[in-house]
Amino acid sequence: CFFFISFEETPMLVAVLTYVGYGVLTLFGYLRDFMRQWKIEKCQNATERAEQKDFVPLYQDFENFYNRNLYTRIRDSWNRPICSVPGAKVDMMERVSHDYNWTFTYTGRVIKDIINMGSYNYLGFAQKAGTCQEAAAEVLSQYGAGVCSTRQEMGNLDKHEELEELVARFLGVESAMAYGMGFATNSMNIPALVGKGCLILSDELNHASLVLGARLSGATIRIFKHNNMQSLEKLLKDAIVHGQPRTRRPWKKILILVEGIYSMEGSIVRLPEVIALKKKYKSYLYLDEAHSIGALGPSGRGVVEYFGLSPEDVDVMMGTFTKSFGAAGGYIGGKKELIDYLRTYSHSAVYATSLSPPVVEQVITSMKCIMGEDGTTVGKARVQQLAENTRYFRRRLKEMGFIIYGNEDSPVVPLMLYMPGSNFTTTCHVLKIGLFVFSFYLYVKCIYVLKRS
Template sequence: MVENKVYSLPIHSNSFSNVEAIQSLLISMLAERLEREPGEIDIYKDFSDYSISSLEAINLSANLEKILNHKFSPTLFWDYSNINTLSLYLAEQMNVSESISELSADKEPNNSLIENTKYVEILPEYYNFEFYPKYLQLEQQLAEIEALGTTNPFFTVHDGVAKDTTIVDQRKLINYSTYNYLGMSGDSTISKAAKQAIDYYGTSVSASRISSGEKLLHLELEKEIADLIGTEDCIVYVGGHATNVATISHLFGRDDLIVYDLLDHNSILEGCLLSGATMIAFPHNEWQALDKILYEHRHNYKRVLVVIEGVYSADGDIPNLPKFIEVKKRHKAFLMVDEAHSIGVLGKQGRGIGEYFAIDPIDVDLWMGTLSKSFASCGGYIAGCKALVKYLKYTAPGFVYSVGISPPNAGAALAAIRLLKAQPERVSCLQQRAKLFLELAKERGLNTGMSGDSAIVSIILGKSLQSIQLAEALFNRDINVQPMFYPSVPENAARLRFFISCNHTEEQIHFTVDTLVEEWTKIKSK
């Protein structure tokens, strides 16, 4: 881990020498991290080639903030590929902020400063999306996939209901790329409820709920969710990703600290960034590291939020929730659990990670979940105490200024939760199928990483190219599964990610694992 070292940085306002100074700074930081001489560091070499871990990259970003006294994104070392591009960005940010400060220092604009400003040519990438560097990088990645002779695995058109099977180009494939864990989407009971909601309320509530978009259906849905989890109340948003962004950014601010798991979802990170709170990542699932961070930093902040997930979607693993509760209580912090992939999946009745560990639901301050997976709909929710929910309903911009969840989505989710309570055997079937897949994969010597007790099984392959090749080979054998590779995961952790549902049969799972081993052996032999 990179230590906080004091570097001297001779930066002068509005000077292009800032680039060279920042380059020298980055070279020094990287050289120390790699235990090399500065002359061995290539400013055009990708950061990924230096084997910098995600945690180290975030810590490097935090160190830059302190050294430059400027707020930066913790994902700097992912957003900019090498020292050259990162130093250009940093120098630009420093110059802009200093110029603005200088201009705003006087009540009247300093015309001489403006007149004497040296204007440079505006590059096309700053006003034309076709030259946007990240777009060009994307185009290059897609071209590389095409050059390998493999099919682009993204945006394939699927027909029919996404369940244990799917239809692509009139071909029927076993489907492992759907979140329809409990088979609720496509169930006649759920579809009927959505249609009835349309017939009674229309296709949209056509207004924010705080104005005139509130429907009885919304209140019934929120009551059912709160009852399922065991909380006092609940608020439903129109999108799952937006739920995290809107809630975290609204509840916490510049005087607060957010400590989050290194593998938390993008929606959590976006909410943290927008909040303006100080952000610190802790190593994945290491509650001991979280405890140490809070011992060192809790006293410097007003509110502290700890954010973890019920099931991590990349690996299918589960955190030790009771330990995280102990830590949050000890340091008087708020605890938020994202249950996007654990609600409906964990626990005998599918009530989530709280039921899985038999904890008191009130020990978690914010229960977040999505309606698009186990509940066959679209949207997200926050469940908790009445004070939390009431405050969010009256003040959260992502709720107040957004249309209410649509009648068919609300109707489908409501029917799905009620059907889950009536048919808990869907959960036990899902858990049996997922366990079978995981056990068979392990027996055949496949690397399943941290997967366990969830509906997600990751098969770690170790190279992006091989993950794409294997996904295509399985597709040709009538098995649909998506590859996951760099930069979504580290290059050495490229994988195929299998989402299991209660609709999958034992025969399908046996065939899939056998075929997976057969095709993987062929690829490795080449």
């Protein structure tokens, strides 16, 4: 594999203009708040209702200010409702606002066949027709839509066990367990693996589910710079030399948290180096493959296969079914003793409702397609096509002069716009020509870029 990560420096003029833009917005926001307070401004949508004045504020002062004066200005860039299968093309409900995006009114018109570039439907399995949908519909008629119980009670179906056996075989591990929610797979399992007296070393750009799981665990958390092996090794050395604070006792466990593909940066973890450090300092590795499973590697088996490594080198392999498989839920894979432990102590296993049977069948059918066990080469062709599309898309954007981030093989492609007005105008313009893209407010992002440069 060709491992190259691009973090192009922000041009100084662009950075300055971006900060000036936010400064102007902030200045006018405070000015408008002053005018609202004195009833000079006629539009009072941003003011608190009289009946709420005695209630505790829902937001802190600046969060409230940001929401009213910055976010609402371009709010139409988000939460656009679709009324079709979220596949390669979607139908979107048209809406308009007559009060500067405080409320929206639906016109009744549906914008048809918009190219969907705002989802993680990497391999196109989120579709309204085909083998996966037919299989899911058949299972729906046999098992129903829901289970209404946990795996430890009456919610353990033969389909769940079939899925877990398939996932373990797909990953090349001894055992696996499936969960009903990808976010909770991280946030509810990490606390079962580490606790007080343990140390978590987390990449600074890890997903919110990993961050929440680490915080809930009660373990000590230390952050290393994004994909920076020198920073990680320094923390490992310090942890071993100094031990726990005050007592200086050795840590019970040291757990490294990383992602296969980072969903906001588009970068791929330097897994060979992480594994080398993990072995050198005898720590544990937790790998979140939510965005890389199905999307990387010659046969879609994720970042481990992408680098030609052994699954045995990763202690905890986590992933989701929400991206490449067009379904819902997540999984943990690893040694049998690890999975048996999680079946008993994981909060998601003990308290959460089991995966819906049709969803399970969707994952089973799509995974077998990727593995070629359906008797076709459709799955393999989709994985190869995704890799080709990713490189072509990134190459063409660079040729057109855009600043993009991430690894050459990452299907997550962040295109930097910087200025707040550009977010809104760009999403509106591409929607007119039949493209749906997701825009993210980049104030914090710009600060991060400047720090890196």
